[in-house]
Amino acid sequence: AAKRALVLCAHGTEEMELVITVDVLRRGGIDVTVAGLEGPGAVECSRGVRIVPDRALADVDTDRELFDAVVLPGGAKGAKTFAETPRVLELIRQQLAAGRFLGAICAAPIALKAADAGKGARLTSHPSVQATLAADYDYSETRVVVDGKLITSRGPGTTFEFALQLVETLAGKAKRDDITPTMLVHTPSA
Amino acid sequence: AAKRALVLCAHGTEEMELVITVDVLRRGGIDVTVAGLEGPGAVECSRGVRIVPDRALADVDTDRELFDAVVLPGGAKGAKTFAETPRVLELIRQQLAAGRFLGAICAAPIALKAADAGKGARLTSHPSVQATLAADYDYSETRVVVDGKLITSRGPGTTFEFALQLVETLAGKAKRDDITPTMLVHTPSA
Numbered sequence A, B: 001a002a003k004r005a006l007v008l009c010a011h012g013t014e015e016m017e018l019v020i021t022v023d024v025l026r027r028g029g030i031d032v033t034v035a036g037l038e039g040p041g042a043v044e045c046s047r048g049v050r051i052v053p054d055r056a057l058a059d060v061d062t063d064r065e066l067f068d069a070v071v072l073p074g075g076a077k078g079a080k081t082f083a084e085t086p087r088v089l090e091l092i093r094q095q096l097a098a099g100r101f102l103g104a105i106c107a108a109p110i111a112l113k114a115a116d117a118g119k120g121a122r123l124t125s126h127p128s129v130q131a132t133l134a135a136d137y138d139y140s141e142t143r144v145v146v147d148g149k150l151i152t153s154r155g156p157g158t159t160f161e162f163a164l165q166l167v168e169t170l171a172g173k174a175k176r177d178d179i180t181p182t183m184l185v186h187t188p189s190a
């Protein structure tokens, strides 16, 4: 069966990080559900793009529906909402405790800290929240960081690499290599 | 006054190309209108992401509202709709005849050919439509091609470079350089 991913969004989510992640995961054969924190209606993203989630997060029973990966896109305001939503913090803790994958990019790793999860793990984030994270985590400036089940990345311009890493992790290197050329992605060598 | 861009979308538009273009242009201070060919409701993009346009194209009077740039994202089905919609073909011809900018990425340059516009110009596209375009245009495999008022590019993975070129063209190199670092975009040197 296809691996499943749950990608969260809220008002203020960075639309490039949300959409590149969802699109690339679907190209990689992952069954993706986009879940909105504010219900089933469109979220207004960080630069005004309005995106309709597949479902309201309130309608996803994450005790029964298990997702191989839960992914949090960035955007300062959206990430703040994640970090202030008990349901999301519980989901983060639950996901890591069960040994399933958690992805977070840009400002979203602040939700990990708010959940008191993964302390000490190696991770990265947008430079704007580095100071918030550096004391509690093994902070890296690498564009994509994998530490156990935690996969983190830095911003809009690193989202292709982040999403391709998620595809490689969930569906294998061959799938990653299969979908990369047609997207004309330039993969930095460093 | 801020420069204005009209970005088209339709069912089947490539959501990464649409969203990266809109987001980066707005970061660059461009006043962007996302116009939907099928009305004011959400378009279902190529990988199932649903995006709500700002307005229906039918409600944009392009004889009175002049856009410094009209931009067509790709996605095979969305580009086919552009190429089969007389209103879009007329808009392409009008834009170039008036000496204003036209941007097209991925499969979208096929609409240029359908409009019988810019023949002989240097351009690029997604490799999948190269054969359709090579006889009528000076085809290039460069990631972003600027020829006069026509700006073209190749696919999802070249959209940051495409959108940053539009920002440079409309708002200047200083603005481009200003917004690039915070996005963590890796700009290929070749």
Ligand SMILES: [Cu+]
Binding pocket: A014, A074, A075, A076, A106, A107, A126, A155, A156
């Ligand atoms: Cu961000």
